[in-house]
Amino acid sequence: MCKNEPKCAQCDGNHHSLDSQCQVIKEYKDELKKDVEDAIQKGLLQRFSMQEKxxxxxxxxxxxxxxxxxxNHSNKKWNIAQSRTTVESNFLRTSDTEKTIESINDNLTKLIDSNQRLExxxxxxxxNIKIHR
Incomplete structure (x- = not known):
């Protein structure tokens, strides 16, 4: 049963997995810091200087x-001539979109009604089962 308490995947402690109090995370950060410092000393990494504009x-x-x-009054995308958009074509597209949305709404209403009947x-x-017991 879930007790809604955090459990660290690193050490099984009572904290979140990336919590700074986790000893495994502390060791990882220390090791990472040491590795970065070594890489800087060897010239493999360079520190970013904020003074550089x-x-x-x-x-x-x-x-x-x-x-x-x-x-040429037609736009070409991917070397294919595109037809110009007109007010009428925009209206038709809007009308089709509205019809599609209405259809979706009708279907959702039917599904909701069906689910309520099932519930x-x-x-x-x-x-009935409780009564017969």
Whole structure:
């Protein structure tokens, strides 16, 4: 039975597995710190210096030239001509979406009603079983 008490997977102590009071975690952190210090001394790792500044952004016109105008009014994605979106096509898509949502809502309502009827039957059956005992 669950007592809702934490149990460490590292040492079976009465704390969470990554708790800083866990001796296994303390040893792991100490060993990791020692390994990092050794790697820094050997030159395998370098400490990040906060004094190093990243270059500031400069907006230069030559870095962002204007896009060439196109006489083709259709967008091309993946070299496939895409049809232009119109108000009518947006309306049809919205209408289809609304119909789909209504259908989903209807199905959910039917499922909820069905579940409630099932729960009522189960309650009735369980009360009948209690009466016969």
């Amino acid at each position: 990243s270059p500031t952004f400069e907006l230069r016109e030559q870095d962002f030239p204007p896009l060439a105008a196109s006489d 009522n039957k189960v309650d009735l059956l369980s009360s």
